[in-house]
Amino acid sequence: MALPKKKLQGLVAATVTPMTETGEINFCVISQYVDYLVNEQGVKNIFVNGSTGEGLSLSVPERRQLAEEWVTKGQNKMDHVIIHVGALSLKDSQELAQHAAEIGADGIAVIAPFFFKPVNKDALIAFLKEVAAAAPEVPFYYYHIPALTGVKIRAEELLDGIQDEIPTFQGLKFSDVDLLDFGQCVDQNSQRQFDLLFGVDEQLLSALAMGATGAVGSTYNYLGKKTNQMLEAFERQDLSLALNYQLYIQRFMNYVIKLGLGVAQTKTIITLVSGIQMGPPRLPLQKASKEFTLNAEAKLKSLESHCFH
Numbered sequence: 001m002a003l004p005k006k007k008l009q010g011l012v013a014a015t016v017t018p019m020t021e022t023g024e025i026n027f028c029v030i031s032q033y034v035d036y037l038v039n040e041q042g043v044k045n046i047f048v049n050g051s052t053g054e055g056l057s058l059s060v061p062e063r064r065q066l067a068e069e070w071v072t073k074g075q076n077k078m079d080h081v082i083i084h085v086g087a088l089s090l091k092d093s094q095e096l097a098q099h100a101a102e103i104g105a106d107g108i109a110v111i112a113p114f115f116f117k118p119v120n121k122d123a124l125i126a127f128l129k130e131v132a133a134a135a136p137e138v139p140f141y142y143y144h145i146p147a148l149t150g151v152k153i154r155a156e157e158l159l160d161g162i163q164d165e166i167p168t169f170q171g172l173k174f175s176d177v178d179l180l181d182f183g184q185c186v187d188q189n190s191q192r193q194f195d196l197l198f199g200v201d202e203q204l205l206s207a208l209a210m211g212a213t214g215a216v217g218s219t220y221n222y223l224g225k226k227t228n229q230m231l232e233a234f235e236r237q238d239l240s241l242a243l244n245y246q247l248y249i250q251r252f253m254n255y256v257i258k259l260g261l262g263v264a265q266t267k268t269i270i271t272l273v274s275g276i277q278m279g280p281p282r283l284p285l286q287k288a289s290k291e292f293t294l295n296a297e298a299k300l301k302s303l304e305s306h307c308f309h
């Protein structure tokens, strides 16, 4: 198995899928989006076709084409391009995994199937193993997001012995607030052989203290720079400054979560901050309201004057 070219560390932006007003993928802005993430947000890892990317709302041909676009446009700019290949159909997932391998993706990730759900760890591993086998050279991540999949198998349980079943297993994307479960994963990872990527952005500092090795999230599309500053402060063990950054981030997040944060709203915020038109989400998701846009813009402006000590 080919090892990852470089350890995956730091922030991974869960990218949105830019769309036109008529709901088609707007491939034209991907190149600009890559440059924005790298130059304006200091984020050099991306997670494509995930929840934020509406991956499950795209057709298989669309997912293939989009993955290809991100890999091509990210070449020599991005450190890691991870493609989410999870699907309800094992065959679709395998096709996407094989395709990700062919285009040179740096990793693949898979959520638990969530219509017919795996009833236990063995059933889940059996599914993941078949997908991973379709890309035997590509580092594999399990995407744990129980609130969306309804699959409540604990990550610590899944991690136990997983590499015996899936030799390419490289880590977890842990999108849950259960820090006990997360801590047990850290405990099992004492050799730091796996990447434990935390996925609840507004709680990242707590997860770093618990031993997260990186983070994947939607907010790194627009709060990447500030979150990177938090990571640097944490590295220097300046916890008071790190907390100051986390509270700044939380102030904004708390505000937009109360207004109703989802994929459409994330697209709106990225559009406001980057100037790149991300467009509406695909049905059944609904466009963000004008009121959300105005409030989010005002809040972003009011936070600009925040002082960091």
Ligand SMILES: CC(=O)N[C@@H]([C@@H](O)[C@H](O)[C@H](O)CO)[C@@H](O)CC(=O)C(=O)O
Pocket: 014, 015, 047, 050, 051, 052, 053, 175, 199, 200, 201, 202, 216, 217, 218, 219, 253, 261
């Ligand atoms: C449920 C959800 O969308 N969670 C986000 C977070 O980044 C989330 O948007 C953020 O913490 C704000 O609540 C990520 O964990 C999801 C993600 O990385 C993805 O889009 O694949």
